[in-house]
Amino acid sequence: MEKNNILDKIYRELAESLNISKTMSDEVVSSYEAVGKYLGNLEKNLDIKIFPQGSLSLGTVVRPIEGDVEGEYDVDLVCLLENGSSLSAKEIKNIVGDRLKESNRYNKMIDKEGKRCWTLQYSGFHMDVLPSVPLNVKIPFDEQSKNTKIRITHKNDYNEYLDKQSDPKAYREWFIQEMEQTFNKNRQFLAESRNVEIEKIKLSQLRTPLQMAIQILKRHRDVLFSGRKHKPISIIITTLAAKAYNGEENLFEAIRNILTNMDKYIEVDNSGNVMICNPTMKSENFADKWIEEPLKKEAFYRWLSQAKKDIVENPLQFTEGMGVMKNNMRTIYGTRAVNESFDNYTMKNLKDRDNGMLGVTNNGNIVPIENTSVVAPLKEHTFYGK
The missing domain is CATH 1.10.1410 (Poly(a)-polymerase, middle domain)
Known part of the structure; x- marks a missing residue:
């Protein structure tokens, strides 16, 4: 135990060291909100909304591996044309792509058309924008009504645009x-x-x-x-x-x-x-x-x-010690992430010890006082030996 x-x-x-930073998170949110505002202003009759899906929505984004020249955050977004249910699969896909290509800013960032998404390349991350419309137009599209299924498009190898379905909001719930x-x-x-x-x-x-x-x-x-x-x-x-x-x-x-x-x-x-x-x-x-x-x-x-x-x-x-464990974890998770996690773990342990929150058990293990029956509290260490 x-x-x-x-x-x-x-x-x-380790998980904290792998998590997206607040600075990068704020930049991602600001960027996709700007895309939504741009598209919405051009197609006001379609009532365009953009919302995150996948790891960004679930809070499971992972920092790219250090040293990987192609490593970058993958941001998945849904671009919902709320009033576009009468559009064909091809129209849904191309309305979004065409509008992005018309922009002086986004025209320089857009990749070639993907099977389902349009991809915008940013510094440090790329944004996969999934064009879609509500599947059921008889009731409002929202979580409260549980009407969150969307119709998306899939371009096959024969350049045919096919209708597919998805429901990222329901998956999140x-x-x-x-x-x-x-x-x-x-x-x-x-x-x-x-x-x-x-x-x-x-x-x-x-x-x-x-x-x-x-x-x-x-x-x-x-x-x-x-x-x-x-x-x-x-x-x-x-x-x-x-x-x-x-x-x-x-x-x-x-x-x-x-x-x-x-x-x-x-x-x-x-x-x-x-x-x-x-x-x-x-x-x-x-x-x-x-x-x-x-x-x-x-x-x-x-x-x-x-x-x-x-x-x-x-x-x-644990018989070989924490140092060996740290070296092994570097090969499994990457050097920077593991170094950060062990440094933070050590710093917090020192703080807990100085605050009298660590103790020593019968077998010599150093553990939090609150989690075990401690034989003796661990004394604070000072540079002058007291």
Whole structure:
């Protein structure tokens, strides 16, 4: 238990070092709000709204690996043409793309057309803008009415524009429900610490064990598959992790439980095809490409096996000391992130010791007084030997 508490603290510091900085987060928000305002002013009759989806919406964004020249934040956005339900798939896609190309600013930043998105390149991040319209126009599009399904477009290899469906807002609500107890507790604490109404605290501002576990698992994947093909996609890791999460408040225990149980939520249909369904839209199979490309399936299980070894098994070997553990973690998560996390862990331990919050057990372990029956408090260290 004492080892788990130490690992909990170290992994919390690691998750913080992997998280998007407030400066970058503010820049991303400012940038996508500017895109929304620009498009909205040009197409006022369509009532255009832009909102985040994916890791930016869920609070699971991961800092790019240091030293990776192509490393940058991936920002996923939905561009909703709220009054555009009568438009064809091609019109939905091209209205957004054409307007971005008309801009002196965005014309220099836009990539060639993607299958579903238009991509804008910024310094340090790229923005994938997904054009869409409400699927059901009979009732208002909002969370209160639970009418949040959208119609998106998919351009195939024959240059045909096909209609697809998605529901990122419903997925976000499902994600919250999977960690409801810790979500509510963290939200209440943050609201009180900032002296604001709880409703003003967004999911992306919170740091729950599930969010941090997903960030750590994604970083492990990024390092393992750096420069390699078939990297497991984030939505699969996120979905399986959320399903396996069992409300643990200790981050290490949450990660251990997730890695032990996440593959139990992978299903197989009557035809033998692997199914990792969108929990809010069963017709969407996140593992559909595994059917066409079996190497993607093999890559996922290879990552899962390695993650269990690196995260669950190896860190428990404390006999060689924290220094060896730190060196091992550098190869798994990257040097800068691990150095930051251990530096912060050490600084907080020194502060706790000086404040009389650490003690020594019978077997010599240094632990927080509040978490164990301490034999003796750890004395404050001074440079003059007292």
